[in-house]
Amino acid sequence: MVAVLAAISLAKPIASNLGRGQIKPWRSFIYRDTPDSFGKLCHIRLVPLVPTRHSSINTWCTANMTIMALRSSHLEHTVMKVPSDLVVFPSKTIRIVCISDTHGEDPSLRIPPGDILIHAGDLTDPGSLLELERAYQWISKLSHPVKVVVAGNHDVSLDSTHPSFRKEAVDLFTSPKALSHGIHYLDRQVRTVAYYSESREPGKKTLQPLNIYGNPLQPDFLDTDYAFTYAPWPSSAATQAWQDAPDSASGVPIWVMHGPPKDRLDWIDIDRLEGCVAQARAIASSRPLLCVFGHYHVSNGVERVKWRDDGDGVAASKVLSKPTHAPAYDFSSEGHEPPLHSGNDTVFVNAAWMTGRKREVADRYDPVIITISFETPNIF
Numbered sequence: 001m002v003a004v005l006a007a008i009s010l011a012k013p014i015a016s017n018l019g020r021g022q023i024k025p026w027r028s029f030i031y032r033d034t035p036d037s038f039g040k041l042c043h044i045r046l047v048p049l050v051p052t053r054h055s056s057i058n059t060w061c062t063a064n065m066t067i068m069a070l071r072s073s074h075l076e077h078t079v080m081k082v083p084s085d086l087v088v089f090p091s092k093t094i095r096i097v098c099i100s101d102t103h104g105e106d107p108s109l110r111i112p113p114g115d116i117l118i119h120a121g122d123l124t125d126p127g128s129l130l131e132l133e134r135a136y137q138w139i140s141k142l143s144h145p146v147k148v149v150v151a152g153n154h155d156v157s158l159d160s161t162h163p164s165f166r167k168e169a170v171d172l173f174t175s176p177k178a179l180s181h182g183i184h185y186l187d188r189q190v191r192t193v194a195y196y197s198e199s200r201e202p203g204k205k206t207l208q209p210l211n212i213y214g215n216p217l218q219p220d221f222l223d224t225d226y227a228f229t230y231a232p233w234p235s236s237a238a239t240q241a242w243q244d245a246p247d248s249a250s251g252v253p254i255w256v257m258h259g260p261p262k263d264r265l266d267w268i269d270i271d272r273l274e275g276c277v278a279q280a281r282a283i284a285s286s287r288p289l290l291c292v293f294g295h296y297h298v299s300n301g302v303e304r305v306k307w308r309d310d311g312d313g314v315a316a317s318k319v320l321s322k323p324t325h326a327p328a329y330d331f332s333s334e335g336h337e338p339p340l341h342s343g344n345d346t347v348f349v350n351a352a353w354m355t356g357r358k359r360e361v362a363d364r365y366d367p368v369i370i371t372i373s374f375e376t377p378n379i380f
């Protein structure tokens, strides 16, 4: 036990573990905690889900703490340090409210409650620090326990490679105070929250990690001086932008991006612009359950994709019919949509708030509500 705790200082942020042939740590276990033990050091039974041969220690990170466990096929009990700030939802059915491209507006009055709010970038229009501070204000006041934010091409103050970069802007969204408001700002990172799931043994629940990946990068927009851009596909920059995205073994079911992938809600009435092929390939190979983005306002909508089970690629896709007000799509076990299955299905959401007519204030899309029952590995 002591050895495990002593090893906590070895933990590195997820991002630094990606793409180097190291373990993908957030998939290897499920945890069953003992009653009333959550939030403290606790004894748990450790069940290897995907045995790996590469390391004896698995870690993953929340915002400022590390959960870790010793991996050993003969070890039944170990110690897990559960961070006190880890958000844990009470059930596997989670309501996710998606919005994007608010471009300096405050849409709070039209944002419904939920468990997770996702803002997929373009919080601002010119991208000033003042605009970002205003966006921070309205986001921090929302009631959602988790608010995932990625930047967009307009949010130039957040891009450390852009001439308009302001460190204060990143500090604002990554501060302990932001975290206390539930804000998780992701720039090519994975963040872990968790939920309780029923096990087969009556009265027992398992604590399951729920991983969320955020990547703001998108192809250069007509050679303009935007933020978080790369040379459009085919280019080494496009490949590089997505090469560290979680793979299928990583267990990251929610991806948040600013730009759309190629062929998924990526139509725009401007020549030469389209979703990114490298991004689409990364998604096809990982097959997350939910991809949220925006950027091309006119393609606001929800599309469900079924992946081929005999190889790569899409077997079928369907743009779901869109209710005009408060569009809600329930993929949970009690929902009106067929449930989603890991590795078989992905739902794509273009959550743009702005329509194509950006300056017409009355004309906005409602946030999209997606409800998913996340699957618990069936090993009990």
Ligand SMILES: [Zn+2]
Pocket (backbone or CB within 6 Å): 101, 122, 152, 153, 154, 258, 294, 295, 296
């Ligand atoms: Zn954009």
